[in-house]
Structure formats: C-alpha cells, structure tokens
Amino acid sequence: MLLNLLENLMVLLAFGLSYHYVSRWFPSKPVLRQLAFGAVFGLGSVVAMLQAFQYAPGVIFDGRTVMVSLAGLFGGLPGGAVAILIAGAWRAMLGGVGAFVGLTTILSAGLLGILARQLLKDHWPPSWGWLWLFSMVVHLTTLACMFLLPVNLSVEVVREIALPFLVFLPLAGTLLGLMLAHAESVQARVISLHHTDWLFGEAQKLTNFGSWEYDVRTDTATATPQFFQIHGLPETTRGHTLKDTLKLMHADDRERVRQVFMESLRSGEPFDLQSRFTSHDGRNLWIRLVGKPIVEAGKVRQVVGNLIDITVRMRSELELRESQSRLQSILDHAPALICICDAVGVVKVASQRFRILDMAEEELIGKPLYELMPREKNLEQWLDDLVALKAGERIEFEEMLRHRDGSTHTYLTSKFLLGGEKDDQVCYISADITDLKRLAMEREDLVGQLVVKNEELERFTYSISHDLKSPLVTIGGFAELIAGDLKAGREKSAVDSLSHIRDAVADMRQLIDGLLKMSRSGHEASHFERVSLQDVFDSVRLLLHGMLEEHPVEMVAAAGLPTVVGDPLLLRQVLQNLIENALKFRVPERPLKIAIDWFVKENGTVVVSFGDNGQGIAHPDLERIFQLFERGAGSNSGSGIGLALVRTIMVRHGGMVWAESDGPDKGSTFFLSFPYAEQG
Numbered sequence: 001m002l003l004n005l006l007e008n009l010m011v012l013l014a015f016g017l018s019y020h021y022v023s024r025w026f027p028s029k030p031v032l033r034q035l036a037f038g039a040v041f042g043l044g045s046v047v048a049m050l051q052a053f054q055y056a057p058g059v060i061f062d063g064r065t066v067m068v069s070l071a072g073l074f075g076g077l078p079g080g081a082v083a084i085l086i087a088g089a090w091r092a093m094l095g096g097v098g099a100f101v102g103l104t105t106i107l108s109a110g111l112l113g114i115l116a117r118q119l120l121k122d123h124w125p126p127s128w129g130w131l132w133l134f135s136m137v138v139h140l141t142t143l144a145c146m147f148l149l150p151v152n153l154s155v156e157v158v159r160e161i162a163l164p165f166l167v168f169l170p171l172a173g174t175l176l177g178l179m180l181a182h183a184e185s186v187q188a189r190v191i192s193l194h195h196t197d198w199l200f201g202e203a204q205k206l207t208n209f210g211s212w213e214y215d216v217r218t219d220t221a222t223a224t225p226q227f228f229q230i231h232g233l234p235e236t237t238r239g240h241t242l243k244d245t246l247k248l249m250h251a252d253d254r255e256r257v258r259q260v261f262m263e264s265l266r267s268g269e270p271f272d273l274q275s276r277f278t279s280h281d282g283r284n285l286w287i288r289l290v291g292k293p294i295v296e297a298g299k300v301r302q303v304v305g306n307l308i309d310i311t312v313r314m315r316s317e318l319e320l321r322e323s324q325s326r327l328q329s330i331l332d333h334a335p336a337l338i339c340i341c342d343a344v345g346v347v348k349v350a351s352q353r354f355r356i357l358d359m360a361e362e363e364l365i366g367k368p369l370y371e372l373m374p375r376e377k378n379l380e381q382w383l384d385d386l387v388a389l390k391a392g393e394r395i396e397f398e399e400m401l402r403h404r405d406g407s408t409h410t411y412l413t414s415k416f417l418l419g420g421e422k423d424d425q426v427c428y429i430s431a432d433i434t435d436l437k438r439l440a441m442e443r444e445d446l447v448g449q450l451v452v453k454n455e456e457l458e459r460f461t462y463s464i465s466h467d468l469k470s471p472l473v474t475i476g477g478f479a480e481l482i483a484g485d486l487k488a489g490r491e492k493s494a495v496d497s498l499s500h501i502r503d504a505v506a507d508m509r510q511l512i513d514g515l516l517k518m519s520r521s522g523h524e525a526s527h528f529e530r531v532s533l534q535d536v537f538d539s540v541r542l543l544l545h546g547m548l549e550e551h552p553v554e555m556v557a558a559a560g561l562p563t564v565v566g567d568p569l570l571l572r573q574v575l576q577n578l579i580e581n582a583l584k585f586r587v588p589e590r591p592l593k594i595a596i597d598w599f600v601k602e603n604g605t606v607v608v609s610f611g612d613n614g615q616g617i618a619h620p621d622l623e624r625i626f627q628l629f630e631r632g633a634g635s636n637s638g639s640g641i642g643l644a645l646v647r648t649i650m651v652r653h654g655g656m657v658w659a660e661s662d663g664p665d666k667g668s669t670f671f672l673s674f675p676y677a678e679q680g
C-alpha cells in the first residue's frame with residue numbers, strides 16, 4: 001500500500017509542478033486560469049486513481065483528496081467544481097462497493113477546498129500551518145466518510161488507512177500547497193512585473209523618452225525600445241554605444257555634450273543637457289539627455305539615464321521666444337509709450353519710447369507705474385481703474401508729460417485689460433497728440449476767422465450795393481432835371497444840375513478808391529519787417545504838410561515812438577487815416593490839439609494812442625464806426641471806409657484798434673495795439 005501511496009505522491013508532485021505552466025495560460029483571465037487549473041488537478045486525480053491501492057474489489061485508496069481539495073483551495077469555485085466533476089466522473093465509472101464513499105470523499109475534499117479559500121482570504125497566501133490544518137480537516141473528513149461503508153468493512157478500512165491518511169497525505173497536501181502558494185505568488189509577481197513593464201513602455205511612448213544604461217567597462221549601452229525609436233533604429237538594436245548617440249547630435253553641440261558626459265564620469269555627478277539631434281531616419285529633433293553615474297567602491301561603473309525627445313516643447317519655446325522678440329521689436333519702434341503692468345501696476349514690459357521722458361525702459365521694469373506717471377497717482381487709483389476695466393468700462397484720458405528736453409506735451413492715454421493666466425495684466429498706451437491738438441486749434445481759429453470774414457463780406461456786399469446806389473440815384477435824378485431844363489431852355493439850371501452830377505461822380509470815385517484800398521489791404525502780400533513808428537509818423541506828417549499848414553494844429557508826440565513788426569506802407573495808411581480824421585472831426589471854434597503817446601503793457605503788447613480835442617464820439621458809436629461804411633451819428637460827410645481799413649490792417653498785424661471818448665464835443669482817443677516786438 002505504501003508503494004501505491006508513494007507513486008500517488010509522485011503523481012501529485014508532477015501535477016503540482018504543472019501548475020506553473022497552467023497558470024501561464026490566460027494570464028489576464030483569472031476564471032479561465034482557475035478552470036484550467038481545476039481540469040489539470042482533476043486529471044491528476046484520475047491518474048492517482050489509476051495508481052490506487054486496492055483494498056478490496058471496488059474499494060481503492062489514493063491521493064485524489066489531496067488533488068481535489070487543493071483544486072478547490074487554489075482554483076476557487078471554478079477550479080474546485082471542474083476537479084470534482086472530472087474526478088467524480090472517473091470514480092463513478094470505476095464503480096464497485098466503495099464508489100459511493102469514493103464520490104463522497106471527492107465531493108467533501110473539493111467543497112472543503114472551496115470553503116477554505118473563502119475563509120483564508122485574509123491570510124492569503126496560506127502559511128504551512130494553515131495548509132497542514134486544512135489537509136488534516138480534509139483527511140479526517142475522508143476517514144469519517146469511511147463509515148459510510150458496510151460496518152464490518154469500515155472499521156477494518158479505517159484501521160488500515162488511518163496512518164497514511166492522517167500523516168502522509170496531510171503532509172503531502174501541506175507540501176504541495178506550499179509549492180502552489182509559492183508558485184502563485186511568483187506568478188503574481190511576474191504578472192505585476194509584466195504589467196509594470198507594459199506601463200513603463202506605454203509611458204515612454206506617451207512622453208517620448210527612452211531609458212538607457214551605459215556600462216563603463218564594456219563601453220556599451222542597453223536601452224528601452226523607445227530609446228532606439230528616438231534614434232530611428234529598430235527596437236532590438238544590439239551593441240549600441242553612447243558614441244553612436246553622440247554622432248547623431250548636431251556638430252556644434254557634440255563637443256559640449258561629450259565634455260559634460262566625461263566630466264560626469266570623472267566627478268560622479270549627474271548631468272542634464274539639451275542638444276539638436278538628427279535621427280537615423282532623418283528627423284531633426286531636440287533631445288534632452290539626463291544621466292546619473294552609479295558609483296561602486298569609489299569608481300563609476302555605470303551611468304543610467306533618460307533620453308527625452310523635447311522637440312515639440314523646444315519648438316513652442318522657440319516660437320514663444322520669437323514672438324516675444326517680435327513684440328519687443330514692435331514696442332521698440334512704436335511711436336507711443338507702451339507698457340504692460342501686472343495687477344498692482346508693476347511694469348513688466350516697456351517700450352523704448354519712454355526714453356523721451358528720460359526714463360530708460362530697463363529702469364521702468366519692476367517699478368509701479370503710479371510712481372512714474374502723473375495721472376496714476378497711487379495704488380488706490382490704479383486698483384479703482386482695474387475694477388472699472390473689469391466692469392467693461394473704457395479708460396481714456398489726456399495728460400501732460402514733460403519731455404527730456406524740458407518741453408511739455410499732451411498725451412492721449414488708454415488703458416485696457418490684457419488678461420493673464422495667473423493674474424490680470426493691464427496694457428497702457430499713450431500717444432503724443434500735441435501736434436494734432438495744435439492743428440485742431442489752428443483749424444478752429446481759421447474757421448473762426450472765416451466766419452468773421454464771411455460776415456464782413458456779407459455786410460460789405462450789402463453796404464456796397466446800398467452806398468454805390470445813392471450817387472447813381474443822384475446822377476439819375478439830375479440827368480432827368482437837365483433834360484427838362486434843356487427842353488425849357490433853362491441853361492443855368494442845367495449847369496447847376498451838372499455840377500451836382502459831377503459831385504456825385506466824385507463821391508463815387510472816392511468810394512471806389514476807398515474800397516480798392518480796403519480790398520488790397522486785406523489781400524496784397526505784405527512785407528513784414530521791423531518798422532519804426534517814429535519814421536512812419538514823420539513821413540505822414542510830411543505827406544499831410546499842406547493840410548496841417550491850412551489849419552493850426554498843436555501836435556504833441558512822445559519822443560521816439562516804438563519799433564514794431566509790420567508792413568511800413570500799411571502802417572502809414574493807418575496813421576494817415578487817424579490824423580486825417582482828427583483834422584476832419586475838429587471843432588472849428590477851438591484850435592485842434594493832437595497828442596500822440598505810447599506804452600508797453602505787462603505782457604509786452606505795445607499800445608500807441610492818438611488823442612484829440614475834436615467832436616468826440618457818442619458812446620453807442622464807439623464800436624460801430626469801425627465797420628465798413630459806418631459813420632458817426634453827427635457826421636454826414638465821408639465814406640465810412642477809413643476806420644474799417646484801419647481795423648483790417650491792424651488785424652493783419654496781429655493787433656487791434658479801439659476808440660475811447662467821453663461823448664460828443666469831448667474829444668476822442670484812438671488806440672493801436674501791436675504784439676510784442678523787441679525795442680531798439
């Protein structure tokens with residue numbers, strides 16, 4: 001019997017070893033693996049039954065309980081069930097007296113295995129103690145099953161098999177269980193290693209890096225498939241050295257990389273470098289090579305590291321750098337003050353234009369803008385603006401800034417939100433609008449002048465049509481009279497009427513001459529130069545010599561009239577008109593006095609006055625008399641052109657004319673003002 005049991009134990013061992021191979025099938029499908037395991041151990045039971053010890057015909061003993069119980073313990077429900085089915089089927093087929101008991105032992109061993117797997121879940125893999133206890137329970141149950149045999153047979157059988165069933169088979173079960181538990185944990189480790197390997201490979205593909213190991217003694221490198229993939233080499237490349245990797249690096253980088261590597265070998269320090277790289281299949285890459293020497297007994301034996309394809313990152317970095325330099329170039333050439341500030345107003349980027357304010361852009365960076373620009377005032381103001389910008393408001397304002405050369409310029413500034421990943425950024429753009437402003441003002445000025453001229457022209461047209469008509473009416477009327485006189489033979493009356501016509505013609509000529517002068521004074525090219533008003537006055541006095549002789553005039557002129565900038569001929573007309581008027585509007589009963597004086601106002605304006613003791617001017621007429629064809633209330637002679645001409649000329653000189661009088665018979669004073677001109 002012992003021989004049979006030993007044979008049986010050999011069978012158990014052989015099938016136990018087969019577990020290794022079975023468990024390699026379906027590594028990712030545990031249920032299939034358990035079913036296969038159950039099938040193998042079920043077959044093991046069949047082989048054990050073939051080698052069984054026959055106690056009596058139909059009563060056999062073997063190691064099937066060990067096989068089926070372990071199938072349940074290690075194969076769980078699927079494994080246990082398959083083993084029970086196969087072993088059970090075979091035992092049933094053998095038949096005999098012990099068939100029922102044999103089947104019972106198979107069933108109980110399998111079920112105990114399945115149950116124990118559940119109970120030992122928290123103690124997995126089971127220790128030898130648990131395994132021995134389990135085997136003991138299985139075989140005690142098997143022995144108990146023997147009592148299902150006929151009574152006379154059962155007692156004898158139990159006596160016969162008690163020793164092997166309580167010593168050898170539990171021992172064999174424990175040993176085989178230990179072997180299976182060990183095999184299972186090795187298998188689990190292999191599976192997890194395979195998984196880690198797979199994960200590592202996928203991670204390398206995903207992030208495009210390959211790991212390598214360089215053996216200093218043999219000068220060879222071993223590496224992961226992705227390392228060779230980056231090189232454009234087959235994954236199974238052999239005999240690769242780091243020199244081969246070095247050869248693919250850009251000629252300009254090669255020497256540097258070699259030196260860093262040699263230095264690392266010498267010092268034992270890790271390295272991390274970047275280089276351009278051309279793979280075997282002609283791809284131009286950027287790679288990062290990191291390595292860490294492994295030092296043993298003070299000597300570098302190996303270097304391990306990673307080769308990382310950083311082309312995508314480098315390209316975007318280069319693009320970023322390029323777009324940054326483009327932005328800087330725009331900033332440097334923009335004819336405006338431009339800067340970008342962070343949320344608290346600190347300047348991050350500034351344009352070169354700030355130099356015009358005597359601020360070099362390098363000095364601006366890192367400083368808060370509110371310390372540099374007058375409108376920004378302080379942090380509070382800055383933050384208020386930021387809140388407004390976030391609420392979608394527009395911030396635009398004009399500010400006066402002083403240039404390096406001392407001149408003050410008007411700037412139009414706008415602030416807007418750039419938005420940043422971490423924080424808000426504000427862009428500040430300020431353009432010099434001084435020239436634009438000046439042009440706008442000049443235009444406004446011109447438009448104003450044009451309006452005045454237009455009004456003047458309208459009045460002029462009206463006055464001309466009105467004033468030129470009256471002599472024509474006179475001429476027409478007297479012509480009628482002459483015709484009547486001639487018919488009636490009244491020659492004397494006709495001659496009188498003719499003299500009236502002559503007067504009217506003379507009036508008209510005077511009017512037309514005055515108008516011509518007036519129009520010339522407004523349109524003819526002037527020759528502006530430094531003019532001594534004293535010289536002009538002397539020449540007018542000479543011109544009016546005859547008139548002045550005719551009537552005694554007391555002329556008091558301040559010594560040395562000033563020098564102004566103007567057209568001497570036009571200025572002569574002004575002085576001549578004023579003096580002629582003083583003569584014209586004298587009071588015959590008293591000798592005429594003309595006082596000419598001048599002074600300089602605080603702002604440098606030169607004012608020359610012409611006072612007389614003549615008829616004076618009523619208050620309401622003081623302004624009106626400067627309009628074309630307007631005459632004073634008491635005056636019924638003259639064309640009303642003289643003072644309009646004076647005003648036109650003074651306006652052309654950038655000056656003014658006005659009159660003052662205490663009223664009729666109280667004399668009057670006319671004032672001329674000229675913009676500042678240096679005296680001398």
Ligand code: ADP
Binds near residue numbers: 583632641
């Ligand atoms: P006119 O050729 O008719 O003199 P002006 O334009 O020279 O025309 O003068 C307009 C009016 O101003 C005159 O009609 C006169 O009433 C008044 N006026 C000008 N100068 C004097 C003066 N020195 N004294 C008083 N009235 C004056």
